[in-house]
Amino acid sequence: MMENQVAKQNHFWQYLILILLTIFILIPFVLGFWTSFLPTAEISKGALWSSHLSFDNYRAAITQTPILRYLFNSLVISVLTMLAQLVFCSMSAYAFVFLKFKGRDLLFYVVLATMMLPFEAEVIPNFATVRSLNLLNHYAVMVVPFLTSAFGIFMLRQAFLQLPEELKEAADVEGLSHWQFYGRVVLPYAKISLLTLAAYSFLASWNQYLWPMLTTFSDDFRPVQDGLRQLQSQESFNNWGMIQASAAIVVIPTLIVLFFGQHYFKSGLNEGAVK
Amino acid sequence: MSIELQKITKSYDTNLVLEDVSVRIATGEFFAIVGPSGCGKSTLLRMIAGLIPISAGILKIDEQVVNQLPPQDRKLTMVFQNYALFPFLNVAENVAFGLKARRLAKDEVAQRVKQALELVNLSDFAERKPRELSGGQRQRVALARAIASDAKICLMDEPLSNLDAQLRGKMRSEIRELQQQLGLTLIYVTHDQVEAMTMADRIMVLHDQHVQQIGSPAQIYQQPQNTFVANFFGTPQINLLTVQHAVSDQLALDSFLKFELPTKLTAGTYQVGIRPGDLLVDFNQSQTNAAVRNLEYLGNQSVIHAKLDHGEEIRITVANHLAVGINQRLLVTAKPNFIVFDQQQRAVLFVRGGKQDGTDQIQQFQQA
Numbered sequence: 001m002m003e004n005q006v007a008k009q010n011h012f013w014q015y016l017i018l019i020l021l022t023i024f025i026l027i028p029f030v031l032g033f034w035t036s037f038l039p040t041a042e043i044s045k046g047a048l049w050s051s052h053l054s055f056d057n058y059r060a061a062i063t064q065t066p067i068l069r070y071l072f073n074s075l076v077i078s079v080l081t082m083l084a085q086l087v088f089c090s091m092s093a094y095a096f097v098f099l100k101f102k103g104r105d106l107l108f109y110v111v112l113a114t115m116m117l118p119f120e121a122e123v124i125p126n127f128a129t130v131r132s133l134n135l136l137n138h139y140a141v142m143v144v145p146f147l148t149s150a151f152g153i154f155m156l157r158q159a160f161l162q163l164p165e166e167l168k169e170a171a172d173v174e175g176l177s178h179w180q181f182y183g184r185v186v187l188p189y190a191k192i193s194l195l196t197l198a199a200y201s202f203l204a205s206w207n208q209y210l211w212p213m214l215t216t217f218s219d220d221f222r223p224v225q226d227g228l229r230q231l232q233s234q235e236s237f238n239n240w241g242m243i244q245a246s247a248a249i250v251v252i253p254t255l256i257v258l259f260f261g262q263h264y265f266k267s268g269l270n271e272g273a274v275k
Numbered sequence: 276m277s278i279e280l281q282k283i284t285k286s287y288d289t290n291l292v293l294e295d296v297s298v299r300i301a302t303g304e305f306f307a308i309v310g311p312s313g314c315g316k317s318t319l320l321r322m323i324a325g326l327i328p329i330s331a332g333i334l335k336i337d338e339q340v341v342n343q344l345p346p347q348d349r350k351l352t353m354v355f356q357n358y359a360l361f362p363f364l365n366v367a368e369n370v371a372f373g374l375k376a377r378r379l380a381k382d383e384v385a386q387r388v389k390q391a392l393e394l395v396n397l398s399d400f401a402e403r404k405p406r407e408l409s410g411g412q413r414q415r416v417a418l419a420r421a422i423a424s425d426a427k428i429c430l431m432d433e434p435l436s437n438l439d440a441q442l443r444g445k446m447r448s449e450i451r452e453l454q455q456q457l458g459l460t461l462i463y464v465t466h467d468q469v470e471a472m473t474m475a476d477r478i479m480v481l482h483d484q485h486v487q488q489i490g491s492p493a494q495i496y497q498q499p500q501n502t503f504v505a506n507f508f509g510t511p512q513i514n515l516l517t518v519q520h521a522v523s524d525q526l527a528l529d530s531f532l533k534f535e536l537p538t539k540l541t542a543g544t545y546q547v548g549i550r551p552g553d554l555l556v557d558f559n560q561s562q563t564n565a566a567v568r569n570l571e572y573l574g575n576q577s578v579i580h581a582k583l584d585h586g587e588e589i590r591i592t593v594a595n596h597l598a599v600g601i602n603q604r605l606l607v608t609a610k611p612n613f614i615v616f617d618q619q620q621r622a623v624l625f626v627r628g629g630k631q632d633g634t635d636q637i638q639q640f641q642q643a
Contacts, residue, residue, distance in 0.1 A: 166359035169326050174373035175347020184376075188363040 036244035043240045057245035066219045067246045070227030073139070075253070077223055078205040080143045085201040086194060089152030094182050096153070097160040098168065108157070115150040120210070127214060141215040142223065146205060152197050159193035160186055199261035203254060224250045276337045276350070276427045276460050277302050278323065283332035285318055292318050294484050296332070300462065300477075302427075305454055307463045307475035309507075314481040316464045320430050323462065325349050336428065347377075351428035352421040356436055358413045360405040360420075367392065367401040370419045391423035394453060411442045418450065422457065429454075431463045435470065447474055468508045472496070480504050498632070502620040505548045511578050511590045514554070515616070516547045526615065529585055531564045531606060534613050537631045538624065545623075548614040551578065551592040555608045558597075563604040565589070572596060581605065 035043055036057050042050045061067050095101075096108050126145055135141040163186065171181045187194065209225045216222045222230065228250060231243050283296040293315040300306045308316045321327045323334065325346035334342050341349055352373075360369050367388050374384045392398045395415040405413055414434060421429050434450070435443045451474050454461045465471055471478045472492045480487040480495065480503075488500045499505035505513045518526045518534075522542050526534040534547055556579060568588070569580040579591045579599075591607065599605075611629035614622050625632040 164357060164359065166355040166357055167361065169321070169324075170353065170355065170359040171376075172326055172346045173324060173351070173353045174376045175345070176376050180376060184372075185361060189361070191363065 032244055033248055036241060036248045038241055040239050040241040057241040058249070060239070060242045061245040061249065065227075065231055065242070065246060067224075067227065067231075067249060069219055070222060070224040071250070071253075073221055073227075074206055074223040074225075076139055077142045077208075078202045080139070081146045081205040082198050082202045084143065084147040085149055085152050086198055088148040089156050089197060090187065090190075090194065091182075092148065092153045093156035093160050094178075094186060096157050097163075098178070098181070098186070111150050111153055115154070123210065123214065126211075130215060136215055137217045137221055139221060142205075142208065142212055142221075145211070146201075149201065152201065155197055156190065156193055159190040163189050195261070199257050202257055206254060206257075277335075278428065278460065278462070279333075279335040279338075280323075281333040281335070283319070283322060283329055283334060285315065285322060285327075285330045291484055293481075296479075296481075296486055298479060298486070298489055300460060302460055303458050305451070305461045305463065305474060305476045307465060307471040307478045308481060309465055309468060309471040309478055310481035310487075311507075312466055315484060316466075316481050317432055319481070320353075320432055320462060320464045324351060324353055324430055349428075350426045351430055352424045352426045354414075354417045354421050354429065354431040354434045356433040358405075358417040358437075360413060360416055362405055365402050365404050366397060366408070366416050366419075369405065369416055370423050373420065373424055387423045387425075388419075391419040394422055394456075395419045395449075410438050411446065414438060414446060415449075418453065422453065427458065428460045428462070431461065433465055434463075436465070436467070443470075450474065469510070472508065480507065482507075497627070498622065498625050499548070499614065500622050502546060502548065502616050505614060505616075505622075509550060511551050511592065513548045513550055514589045516549070516587055516589070518545050518547055520545050528583065528587075529564050531562070531608055532583070534609060534615075534626070535611060535629060536615075536624070537626060537629065540615065540624065544618055546616040546620070548616060548622075549609055550612070551590040553610045553612045554589065554591040555610065556581075556591055556593060557606040557608070558599060558603065560606040563606045565605055565607045567599055567601055567603045567605060569601070570597065570599060579605075581607065583607065 034048075037053045037055070038047070038050050039052050039054075039056070042052070092111075096104060130136060130141050130145065133144075135144060167185060167189070168181070171185055176184065206223075207225060208223065209229075212223050212226045213229070216226065219227070219230070228243070228246055231246055232238055278300040280296055280298050280300075283293065284291075285293040296319060298306075308319060310316050318327065322329045325341070325344060329342055333340055336349055336351075361372060364372065370388045370391055371384050374387060379387075388401075389398070392401055395418050397412065397415055397419060400408065400412060405416065408416065414437075417434065421431075431450075435446050438446060447470060450461075450463075453459070463471075463474065472495075475492060477489060477491055478495050479489045482503050488495060488504045490498070495504060496508050499508065499513075502515055505515070516528055518528060520526055520540060520542055522539070524536050524539070526536060526540075526545060526547055528547075534549075565581040565583045567579060568582050571578040571580075576592050576594055577597050579593065579597070581589055581591060583589060589607065612627050614626070615624040617623045
């Protein structure tokens, strides 16, 4: 009984702290979302309440700024990056698990080592490279450097290692080629990890800021995160209500991916338990 | 389709796993490979399947040397211990998987899947996923997958070891029936001596990287070539009693427990192997040579664990239920059915009903 009460008390404090933290973290989002409904004039006055709540800011954002173009650009870039990462990461992970060749493990460690280098450190050489490739200010410049990722290879390799050895042997007895085994057994088996990687790479690409800022110069190719920044400086005075509305629009796809991905993120953790 | 192994050897670097395994398995034979875990029996099976390379020796299937042939060209199927079902495919798709990989016509695939599922009584489960099946049903899916292929050789790697005892008994007879019905040449790896004894036409006993004996279940049981085989088969285990032998016509443990020899043996130390059922007990004699240590009642028989007065523990089975207490005195004598092993633990003499039995077994074995 005593232990039970102690446990309950512990739970109470844990939840209290968690709830406080949640409120603390959510305040900026809620505030931002709220202000997106307020007229800019009142926001400038610092008012948090107004009788003029409306969708005017959203209308303005869509009609007066290239926000839809930014969304389209980001969608193209993120989808391409995601698909490319799924293909290339799964293929290299397959090689690291199921093909036997000299120096395989060493090569894998080299791939892992690239993860240790922060992206900021690679920006200058990467920039020089894409410039010589004449890719600047184009979709390609935001997709090509991210066609594959060490993290994705690492994650899928772990997932593929979970595959029972007998499945490989059964496939060998049936005479499956590597391509057949990859397509018919390994990919379906690791479906959850693939979905996780898809969501992860989509979001990572969607939230890129530094690299597109350096490599794009026109609204035709600029993705959302940089587009948002663009809105601020473009206006002679900052139409905060409209900027907030744009930010809210930009977040929507992220929320959709998270909402659908959440189910898989969770079950991805105990994937090995299902035989 | 016969299978022939000629001096098959497997080593990893300098580490010898199997040495000089030779046997010829006839078409339609149920051949069991049995041994304790780590004896290399699964390795041998995987070499026959072509999943791992053979270090030395020749493997022939249907009189063709297949050492270099990839698994799919060896015309065999395999059933695995953990079933190796594809979790994302339903039962019918699992069974059809190999057929589709071999690019068979659609209606033939459907036909074969239907037949195979009928044979294993899973027709009603065709649409289920493996995770929705019980262990026994999963194992039957794995069997159906092997059956659906037209390959006449089937390799099984401890297919029943994940099932509970009752189901195991049922599946044993099911596998045996299917094998007969389809005329399969079946190589069956197991660590369970009962499985090997009850199912197989012939048994190969592996231990210590070497073949210990190859023979029918009766031969293995009655004429084990060494103490390892004698110990491995039979429940409860055979009694191995050490005897000092001077030149005479009997081996005597004490003045009651004696073994008459039909032929002469040179003097030396021997081990007498006698099955627990070939010992006789009598609780009503004034002269006794042992005391009861423990009694196990098994329903159709009782196992007496007794200690002989000169120190050796023995196991005796009797048909009836006994009401005896611990430490009760008894007289133990032997029927004239026993095996004599020499100091190298090799069988030198088999005696049944007081007569010598199968004298040239050892020579045959050594020649094989």
